[in-house]
Amino acid sequence: MKSKTAKMSVTLPVEGMTCASCVVRVEKALRKTEGVEGAAVNFATETVSVDYDDSKTDLKRLAASVEEAGYRLVLPLREEGEESHSGVSGMILSGTGGKKSELARDFLLSVLLTVPILALSMMEMLPRATNVLPVSGQMIHVLMLFATTVVMVVPGRRFFKGALKLAAHGSADMNTLVAIGTGAAYAYSVAVVMVPGVLNPAGEPHVYFDTSAGIITLILLGRFLEARAKAKTRNVLTALLGLQPKSARIVRDNVITDLPLDQIRKGDIVLIRPGEKIPVDGLIRSGSSTVDESMVTGESLPIQKTSGEQVVGGTINKSGSIEVEATAVGKESLVAQIVKLVEQAQGSKASVQSVADKIAGIFVPAVVSIAIVTFLVWYFVIGVSFPAAMVNFIAVLIIACPCALGLATPTAIIVGTGRAARQGILIKDAGSLERLRSVNVAVLDKTGTMTEGKPAVTNVDYFDGWKESDVLQLAAGIERRSEH
Secondary structure: OOOOOOEEEEEEEEEOOOOHHHHHHHHHHHHOOOOEEEEEEEOOOOEEEEEEEOOOOOHHHHHHHHHHOOOEEOOOOOOOOOOOOOOOOHHHHHOOHHHHHHHHHHHHHHHHHHHHHHHHHHHHHOOOHHHHOOOOHHHHHHHHHHHHHHHHHOOOHHHHHHHHHHHHOOOOOHHHHHHHHHHHHHHHHHHHHHOOOOOOOOOOOOOOHHHHHHHHHHHHHHHHHHHHHHHHHHHHHHHHHOOOOOEEEEEEOOEEEEEEHHHOOOOOEEEEOOOOEOOOEEEEEEOOEEEEOHHHHOOOOOEEEOOOOEEOOOOEEOOOOEEEEEEEOHHHOHHHHHHHHHHHHHHOOOHHHHHHHHHHHHHHHHHHHHHHHHHHHHHHHHOOOHHHHHHHHHHHHHHOOOOHHHHHHHHHHHHHHHHHHHOOOOOOOHHHHHHHHHOOOOOOOOOOOOOOOOOOOOOOOOOOOOOHHHHHHHHHHHHOOOOO
16 A cells, blocks of 8 residues: 655656757656656756655656657556666666667768768859769759658658657657758758749759758767767666676575576575675675775775675675675665666756756747748848748758757766766765866865775885895785785
8 A cells, every 4th residue: 555655756768858948848747747746857868857756646647748748758667666676777778779770870871862962062063063964953953852852751750750749749849940941941942853943933943952961961960979978878887787796696495596686685695605796785694704895995905704794795705705694685785876876966957957958948939930030031021032031041940950058968967977986986966066166175084095996016115235126026926925
């Protein structure tokens, strides 16, 4: 039975977001849902963290709210409320590998078609080039039409699908800007080719296939680079998960069995031999050993551990065989808590990002309005030709498309926290990272150990006629029979 005040927190992937304005819509849709106390989207990781009262709502209702806004909330495979013992964030490992591969294929196809489109367009502008070409100007336009159509339909389909999907929900985002801009240039050019002399009867027909194909190619490049950056940010969390072994050797009914880590339960007795990683957090019930805990404490020297003392999963059992009673498994383990802390830090927002998100909420409608006004002024007030007014209309839309406004801040946060985690520094949230800019000096007490966990000889001092090689030989001879 659910309690009256069952507070829950969950972080789930969101599909379909392409810009900062999407962030605002997803957060707004979730916050309007009854029982939701807070929602924060991280555009860089494409996830949303939701705090809610599960006596008033559940994950299916949250997913429905996001669906109504035009996006998809990816729910966990396990049933709501079922505990996961495999530990941590299976979603981390899913990553964006497939998405990045698809983007890479589409970008490559777009480049292969756009380069000849641009070449034909440039040659057409040269006065003598058309005389040496084996085809007529009309045939050049037909070839450009064919190649651009493939770019629009295959690599560029994502922009039009995204725009139409959001239009059905009465919304717009960066896909809308790309679709309108490239679509307008493409539609005008098709009309010029199919019905020559109608749109521009006074002069030579001008087509803008190179504009449509070039814009799609450049924006695909930007999205591919974004996807690659997002995939790299997950490497830190994946490395943290890799600190624990994949299986454990447990003793049940006096029988030793190797089991996957997600099948280990509290109270199981785990047998750990010298040189093996400790798979779970627990208490030593039998045996003694030295344990390398440098990954937790930073202390390079192994710590002597005996019966009744605690060990941490992911640390290394060095010298003896021990039996450990599991006291924390899965998401309760220290490694899982570290991963969760890094995830929360990467998903948190700095104060400057809140300002960017507010601007992004009105960004796309404002850009579309400005583009329409630009076209009307140039065509009706200034009196330029229809093609010239259309080019200015497209320019306003396309300049706004990359939307670095919404990506720069979350990307900086995720890179900063990830880089710190690789160096063994855990940052609590984006606010702490933002305040760190004003820190000039960090003071540690004698227990604030900061080491790499790998002792090394940095220099050798010798005197009274000794040579450095002699000192090193003696040190090496002593070290051969030492545990250090």
